[in-house]
Amino acid sequence: MKRLALAAMLGLMALAPAQAQTVVKYLHIASIPGEVELMQKAADEYMAANPNVKIELPFLENEAFKAKLTTLLQSAEAPDIFHSWGGGVFYEQAKAGVLRPVEDVMSQAAKDEMGSAGVSAFTAADGHLYGMARDVAEVVLWYNKALFEQAGVDPASMGTWDGFLAGVQKFKDAGITPLAVGAKDKWPAHFWWSKLVVRLAGQDGFNAAAAGEGDGFAGEDFVKAGEYFLQLAALNPWQEGFEAASYGDASGYFGDGKAAMHLMGDWDYGAMKDNSASKQGIPDDQLGILPFPTIEGGKGDPTDTLGGLSGYLFSKNASDEAVKFLEFYNSKAVQEKFGQAGYYIPIAKGAADSMTNPFKVQIGKNISGAHWHALFFDQALGPAVGGVVNDVSAELAANAISAQEAAELVKEAVDDTL
Numbered sequence: 415m416k417r418l419a420l421a422a423m424l425g426l427m428a429l430a431p432a433q434a435q436t437v438v439k440y441l442h443i444a445s446i447p448g449e450v451e452l453m454q455k456a457a458d459e460y461m462a463a464n465p466n467v468k469i470e471l472p473f474l475e476n477e478a479f480k481a482k483l484t485t486l487l488q489s490a491e492a493p494d495i496f497h498s499w500g501g502g503v504f505y506e507q508a509k510a511g512v513l514r515p516v517e518d519v520m521s522q523a524a525k526d527e528m529g530s531a532g533v534s535a536f537t538a539a540d541g542h543l544y545g546m547a548r549d550v551a552e553v554v555l556w557y558n559k560a561l562f563e564q565a566g567v568d569p570a571s572m573g574t575w576d577g578f579l580a581g582v583q584k585f586k587d588a589g590i591t592p593l594a595v596g597a598k599d600k601w602p603a604h605f606w607w608s609k610l611v612v613r614l615a616g617q618d619g620f621n622a623a624a625a626g627e628g629d630g631f632a633g634e635d636f637v638k639a640g641e642y643f644l645q646l647a648a649l650n651p652w653q654e655g656f657e658a659a660s661y662g663d664a665s666g667y668f669g670d671g672k673a674a675m676h677l678m679g680d681w682d683y684g685a686m687k688d689n690s691a692s693k694q695g696i697p698d699d700q701l702g703i704l705p706f707p708t709i710e711g712g713k714g715d716p717t718d719t720l721g722g723l724s725g726y727l728f729s730k731n732a733s734d735e736a737v738k739f740l741e742f743y744n745s746k747a748v749q750e751k752f753g754q755a756g757y758y759i760p761i762a763k764g765a766a767d768s769m770t771n772p773f774k775v776q777i778g779k780n781i782s783g784a785h786w787h788a789l790f791f792d793q794a795l796g797p798a799v800g801g802v803v804n805d806v807s808a809e810l811a812a813n814a815i816s817a818q819e820a821a822e823l824v825k826e827a828v829d830d831t832l
Contacts, residue, residue, distance in 0.1 A: 430660055432457045432566050435468045440726070440743075441486075441493035442471060443479050445662075446688045453467075454632075456748050460739055467735050476661070477599055487512040487729055498533045498545060498727040501789045502796025507537035507727065514728040515542035515735050524741040528725075534725045546744050547751060547784040551679045552721035552777045552788075553605045555704040556686070558696055561674040561807040565590050569704055575642060582651050585674050592651040594673035595811060600804035604634070605677050605720065605801065607735035608791040609706045610639035612720050616713035617786040624795060626832045631824040635713065640810055640817025642709070648814040658811055664687050675704070679721065684757055687766040706801035715785035722790050723761070770781045772798040788829035795828070802827040818828045 440457075444450050444505055450473075457469035459572035474482060474492065479497070486710075487507070498504050509515050520543065525533055532547030555572075562569055571577045585592040596602040611620060615635035622633045653659065653667050662685075669677035669690030676682060687695030696700075708716055726740060742748065749760035756771035759778050769775055781787055792800030806820035 415696045416521045423742065434736075435466055436733055437468045437470060438495065438733065438736045438739050439470045439472060439482075439493040439799065440740075441479070441496040443472055443476050443497050444473070444757075445475065446757065449684070449752065449754060450494065452751055452757075460742050464735075464739075465740065469739060485802040492729040492731060494732040495726050495728060497724070498536070498548075499722050499724045499790060499793040501793035502800065503793055504536065504544070504727065505538055506796055508542070508544055509541065512733045513538075513544040514730045514731050515544060516728055516732075517543035518739045520546075521741060524744070527746060527762050527763065528744065529763060531723065531765055532725070536725060536727070545725055546740055547723055548744060548749070549725070549760050550721065550723050550781050551681065551758065552719050552787075553677060553679050554611065554777060554780075555681060555791075556668065556670070556676045556678060556708060557704050558671060558674050558700050559584070561590050561671070561770055564588065565674070567674075569702065572704055573707060575707045575732040579645060579649065582649050586649060586651070587755055590677060591653045591673040592649075593666075594664040594668040595652050595656050596659045596661035597652070597657045597660045598659055598663075598812050600808040601790075602661050602664060602678065604790075604792055604804045604807035605748050606643055607639055607807040607810060608788070609677070610642050610709070611636060611655075612786075612788050613706065613709045613712040613714045614639050614720050616640075616715065617788070619713055620788065624828065626828055627823070628733050630631075630828055632818075632821045634826070636821045637817050639725075640806075640820045643807075644809045644813060644817055645794045647811055654812065657752045657808075657818045666691070681758060683773055684755075685772065690816060694768045699770075701773070704774060708773055717780075717784050717785040718788065719780055720745045720790070721781065721789045722793065723787075725761075757773070783807075796831060798831055799824065799827040800822060 417701060444453060453471055459472060461467060463471055528547045533543060535547050536545035537543050565585045567581045567584050572581045582592040619635050622628060623633060623636065653673055665682055665686045666689030667673055669686030687693060728736060746762045746765045749762045749765040750768050752758060752771045753760045753766050756774050759766050759774055766778055792804050795803060802824055806815060806823055809815035810820055
């Protein structure tokens with residue numbers, strides 16, 4: 415009888431599930447295979463050390479992510495962790511109650527590792543910390559040295575707006591496409607208007623306009639930004655079919671050596687290779703970074719940069735295990751691998767020290783030496799205003815709207831949110 419009872423007990427144990435696992439879903443937008451491979455390796459390492467946790471890495475392409483995230487966060491399918499660019503979109507999510515405060519769960523060591531700037535970036539107006547900062551980024555003018563030489567354009571001559579326009583015309587005359595842009599996605603075009611605003615209005619002017627002071631975004635400097643943008647657009651500097659081109663299309667076009675320049679974030683170093691036909695992109699010795707042209711009389715500081723400080727947020731139902739996983743994932747030991755590979759500039763203290771990619775090193779110095787590191791405007795201004803900024807920027811690139819109308823539309827969007 416004892417043997418039968420023991421056999422029955424063993425049978426029940428065999429039917430019982432293994433130790434229950436907590437599933438942690440991290441929704442990301444990384445599309446470069448090498449970067450995704452590093453992500454999976456980190457997840458595998460964590461799961462090996464924590465068998466009670468299962469890490470899932472669902473992916474959404476950038477535009478689909480933006481379109482679907484709001485609905486996802488209000489559903490039972492909400493990810494525990496998701497990518498964030500911070501800024502106004504994050505503030506709106508915090509107000510909507512779809513995020514989990516984590517300041518009482520996250521260790522002080524993890525907070526110290528991302529630094530005060532990282533903590534501040536993901537702390538909302540209510541004083542709660544909702545996420546972690548991962549990286550800093552800058553929008554720069556990538557350029558193809560071989561095409562500059564072919565067209566007889568001296569990179570140093572592009573330092574002022576007038577010199578830049580003259581260089582663009584020289585490329586046109588040489589039969590070379592001066593600039594690639596993915597206007598279908600709109601946000602790549604907004605970098606042009608934003609960089610011009612950074613030069614013309616500067617930090618104080620932008621902050622005043624965002625607060626609705628005076629003429630706001632319909633003020634003189636913002637109208638001028640549109641006028642300068644239209645000066646460029648009038649030269650037809652973009653690749654054929656730019657209005658129907660996505661970011662990936664434009665990135666690949668530049669990576670294939672078909673355009674002289676691409677105004678894009680530092681992530682384009684890897685993306686333009688992955689999006690190119692050869693998967694090799696432009697060789698490092700033929701690739702360069704130009705400072706965005708200065709504009710005489712502009713109120714911005716010449717060191718001002720535009721970019722991001724992005725990271726991750728926790729949805730309202732995220733578990734403590736999700737926080738602990740992200741502490742590991744965002745640590746120096748893990749993040750320096752992404753920095754070494756040149757995918758982005760990690761914010762974790764010491765993680766960027768081992769970067770060898772000269773372009774990433776240069777960009778890191780640009781940001782650390784900036785008087786003002788402006789956050790991507792379509793993120794800083796929130797989803798409603800940011801969407802209008804992207805819309806009018808794409809129209810300006812196509813020479814399809816006046817500078818005055820573009821500025822007024824942005825002002826109206828701001829007024830509607832105040």
